[in-house]
Amino acid sequence: xxxxxxxxxxxxxxxxxxxxxxxxxxxxxxxxxxxxxxxxxxxxxxxxxxxxxxxxxxxxxxxxxxxxxxxxxxxxxxxxxxxxxxxxxxxxxxxxxxxxxxxxxxxxxxxxxxxxxxxxxxxxxxxxxxxxxxxxxxxxxxxxxxxxxxxxxxxxxxxxxxxxxxxxxxxxxxxxxxxxxxxxxxxxxxxxxxxxxxxxxxxxxxxxxxxxxxxxxxxxxxxxxxxxxxxxxxxxxxxxxxxxxxxxxxxxxxxxxxxxxxxxxxxxxxxxxxxxxxxxxxxxxxxxxxxxxxxxxxxxxxxxxxxxxxxxxxxxxxxxxxxxxxxxxxxxxxxxxxxxxxxxxxxxxxxxxxxxxxxxxxxxxxxxxxxxxxxxxxxxxxxxxxxxxxxxxxxxxxxxxxxxxxxxxxxxxxxxxxxxxxxxxxxxxxxxxxxxx
Amino acid sequence: xxxxxxxxxxxxxxxxxxxxxxxxxxxxxxxxxxxxxxxxxxxxxxxxxxxxxxxxxxxxxxxxxxxxxxxxxxxxxxxxxxxxxxxxxxxxxxxxxxxxxxxxxxxxxxxxxxxxxxxxxxxxxxxxxxxxxxxxxxxxxxxxxxxxxxxxxxxxxxxxxxxxxxxxxxxxxxxxxxxxxxxxxxxxxxxxxxxxxxxxxxxxxxxxxxxxxxxxxxxxxxxxxxxxxxxxxxxxxxxxxxxxxxxxxxxxxxxxxxxxxxxxxxxxxxxxxxxxxxxxxxxxxxxxxxxxxxxxxxx
Numbered sequence: 036x037x038x039x040x041x042x043x044x045x046x047x048x049x050x051x052x053x054x055x056x057x058x059x060x061x062x063x064x065x066x067x068x069x070x071x072x073x074x075x076x077x078x079x080x081x082x083x084x085x086x087x088x089x090x091x092x093x094x095x096x097x098x099x100x101x102x103x104x105x106x107x108x109x110x111x112x113x114x115x116x117x118x119x120x121x122x123x124x125x126x127x128x129x130x131x132x133x134x135x136x137x138x139x140x141x142x143x144x145x146x147x148x149x150x151x152x153x154x155x156x157x158x159x160x161x162x163x164x165x166x167x168x169x170x171x172x173x174x175x176x177x178x179x180x181x182x183x184x185x186x187x188x189x190x191x192x193x194x195x196x197x198x199x200x201x202x203x204x205x206x207x208x209x210x211x212x213x214x215x216x217x218x219x220x221x222x223x224x225x226x227x228x229x230x231x232x233x234x235x236x237x238x239x240x241x242x243x244x245x246x247x248x249x250x251x252x253x254x255x256x257x258x259x260x261x262x263x264x265x266x267x268x269x270x271x272x273x274x275x276x277x278x279x280x281x282x283x284x285x286x287x288x289x290x291x292x293x294x295x296x297x298x299x300x301x302x303x304x305x306x307x308x309x310x311x312x313x314x315x316x317x318x319x320x321x322x323x324x325x326x327x328x329x330x331x332x333x334x335x336x337x338x339x340x341x342x343x344x345x346x347x348x349x350x351x352x353x354x355x356x357x358x359x360x361x362x363x364x365x366x367x368x369x370x371x372x373x374x375x376x377x378x379x380x381x382x383x384x385x386x387x388x389x390x391x392x393x394x395x396x397x398x399x400x401x402x403x404x405x406x407x408x409x410x411x412x413x414x415x416x417x418x419x420x421x422x423x424x425x426x427x428x429x430x431x432x433x434x435x436x437x438x439x440x441x442x443x444x445x446x447x448x449x450x451x452x453x454x455x456x457x458x459x460x461x462x463x464x465x466x467x468x469x470x471x472x
Numbered sequence: 473x474x475x476x477x478x479x480x481x482x483x484x485x486x487x488x489x490x491x492x493x494x495x496x497x498x499x500x501x502x503x504x505x506x507x508x509x510x511x512x513x514x515x516x517x518x519x520x521x522x523x524x525x526x527x528x529x530x531x532x533x534x535x536x537x538x539x540x541x542x543x544x545x546x547x548x549x550x551x552x553x554x555x556x557x558x559x560x561x562x563x564x565x566x567x568x569x570x571x572x573x574x575x576x577x578x579x580x581x582x583x584x585x586x587x588x589x590x591x592x593x594x595x596x597x598x599x600x601x602x603x604x605x606x607x608x609x610x611x612x613x614x615x616x617x618x619x620x621x622x623x624x625x626x627x628x629x630x631x632x633x634x635x636x637x638x639x640x641x642x643x644x645x646x647x648x649x650x651x652x653x654x655x656x657x658x659x660x661x662x663x664x665x666x667x668x669x670x671x672x673x674x675x676x677x678x679x680x681x682x683x684x685x686x687x688x689x690x691x692x693x694x695x696x697x698x699x700x701x702x703x704x705x706x707x708x709x710x711x712x713x714x715x716x717x718x719x720x721x722x723x724x725x726x727x728x729x730x731x732x733x734x735x736x737x738x739x740x741x742x743x744x745x746x747x748x749x750x751x752x753x754x755x756x757x758x759x760x761x762x763x764x765x766x767x768x769x770x771x
Contacts, residue, residue: 174573174574177570177573177575177576178570180565198565199568200565200568200570200573201568201569201570201571201573202568205543205568206568207566207568256539256540256543256568261537261540262536262537262539262540264536307536309535309536309537311535311537314524317533317535317537319536347533349533351524351526351527351724352524352526353526354526354527354723354724355724356526356527356528356531356724357528357531357724392726393531393698394698433597433600433601433696433697434558434601434696435597464597466557467557467558469534469557469558469559469560469561469562470534470558470559470562471534471562472533472534472535472536472562
């Protein structure tokens with residue numbers, strides 16, 4: 036919605052991005068000037084002591100000669116000279132990890148009135164730049180870490196938050212622009228999907244891109260023998276803060292149109308359990324809930340509930356470490372207060388993903404969404420019954436590139452069946468970012 | 473009131489009791505570091521490895537159960553040099569454990585204690601999955617593991633000063649065993665000096681240098697890029713004149729091509745244990761190098 040405040044926000048982002056790029060470059064330069072030179076660079080910089088490359092070489096040769104002599108005399112090396120010998124380059128240590136990820140796709144639809152999801156999904160025949168993400172992360176100090184994912188394609192901050200690293204009692208706080216930790220799909224970025232499009236239930240209940248906004252999160256890892264994480268989040272719902280949700284309204288949808296009470300925030304709660312069933316089997320089970328303002332009725336409420344199961348088999352104990360089979364199930368149900376009475380809808384997806392070898396993956400997914408009580412207050416935001424089946428095959432030349440082919444078949448109530456075919460390319464450059472489970 | 477005091481005293485006593493019996497929890501990424509810590513710490517330590525010996529250390533799932541292990545660690549020992557960058561940062565952040573974050577007393581990057589080989593000054597992804605700081609598979613080298621054992625024993629003394637004498641005693645034994653074993657291994661492999669081998673992945677440079685062997689090439693055209701027919705054919709024609717004796721590979725790499733290559737080139741395929749736990753019966757670092765020497769000296 037290009038309202039003036041939103042445009043202002045984007046302009047601000049643009050300036051901030053430029054500043055960041057400039058300061059990043061400047062810092063890189065400083066680090067280059069100040070840091071120790073890698074052993075094989077020839078010229079002596081201004082920060083160097085006055086030795087010539089030839090002298091440096093002589094010195095290293097003399098040191099390693101001495102060390103060799105000591106080693107020959109004493110047998111295996113001792114730790115004191117081991118530390119001295121360490122030549123790990125340190126010049127780049129303070130530059131944050133930066134990566135750029137591009138997702139582009141070509142799609143073709145057969146049949147009219149196909150389902151449209153907006154966001155990263157491809158909705159029309161032809162090409163689409165699905166995502167162009169810049170991810171930056173690094174430690175701030177011993178207490179905080181900073182992570183950011185910026186969507187360059189639409190000048191939008193997907194995430195930008197700090198995380199505490201060492202609070203007592205196993206607590207952790209995150210604050211900033213956060214994604215709602217609801218279910219499995221919403222916290223995932225485009226480049227971790229195994230399909231070209233997100234599940235229909237994601238678009239219906241979360242957002243066309245991601246349910247999230249500016250806010251805070253507190254979570255605790257319970258002192259139990261297995262992994263139990265409890266988490267609570269609170270989001271500001273003013274539209275100028277970039278609050279995004281398919282289920283909840285902004286403060287503009289309240290009677291006062293301003294944030295003036297606890298009921299004007301959006302809340303998320305989640306409990307996640309993980310069971311390690313031996314080295315090769317894993318089971319993750321989550322329960323999520325979210326509450327907030329109805330987008331349809333001033334001061335009306337919406338409650339959203341979900342459960343998700345992720346089951347994975349990867350036979351690492353027998354050395355077949357590239358093989359993996361994963362099943363994901365997610366179910367969501369929602370009650371929205373609307374002018375014509377309460378509306379109840381539900382949805383979900385079941386997904387089977389198989390990695391045969393490091394280079395090949397395949398997936399099957401079935402998803403649906405349906406209104407089972409009441410009438411939709413807005414068929415675009417809350418569509419009637421929809422279903423879809425998808426089959427995808429992915430070739431990964433390396434860990435940094437993917438080529439994906441996908442077939443979809445689906446239908447929306449009162450419309451004809453449609454088919455679609457997609458070809459997607461994804462590449463990433465820069466630092467390799469770590470993956471969550 | 474009385475019940476309150478009773479409850480409080482039970483709680484205090486339990487806490488004290490727990491602390492008195494508490495062991496130093498050492499969590500390592502590489503199983504070898506856990507094995508070393510057990511050997512050097514005895515019953516003062518409790519060890520867990522995040523990687524299984526049969527698993528490719530580049531591709532580990534950051535499972536929540538591993539988060540829990542890092543959360544409860546007093547000491548984290550990692551390989552470093554970028555090998556765990558795809559998964560360890562997630563575990564470290566999610567662990568909420570300030571004691572094992574980089575820079576804290578309970579964090580040990582073992583790569584700081586070895587001399588890296590194959591350092592790439594200007595790494596580029598066209599070179600495959602290269603690590604700028606050097607080849608991170610240093611755990612295949614006995615001398616490297618000795619240096620790390622030294623670092624681990626010093627670290628244990630630093631974070632558990634009460635056990636200093638116990639750690640010193642165990643270190644002395646370890647050092648003597650290492651010298652004896654090292655001499656024995658060297659004697660057995662001496663006749664093989666100069667042997668040429670083909671590697672599947674470039675994991676073996678530290679071991680090859682220690683053995684006095686030479687690498688004639690790798691089946692992977694570039695690190696992390698799977699073997700292609702053209703590369704393998706070219707390598708085969710190259711090595712046919714070179715009298716290659718072994719094809720080295722790890723348990724988690726596919727074996728069909730390696731077997732074929734060995735057959736065609738007149739070499740012998742050996743699946744060497746690169747890590748503790750890689751093959752059945754390998755529970756210590758001694759077992760690992762004993763087995764490597766056995767496999768190479770078998771007629």
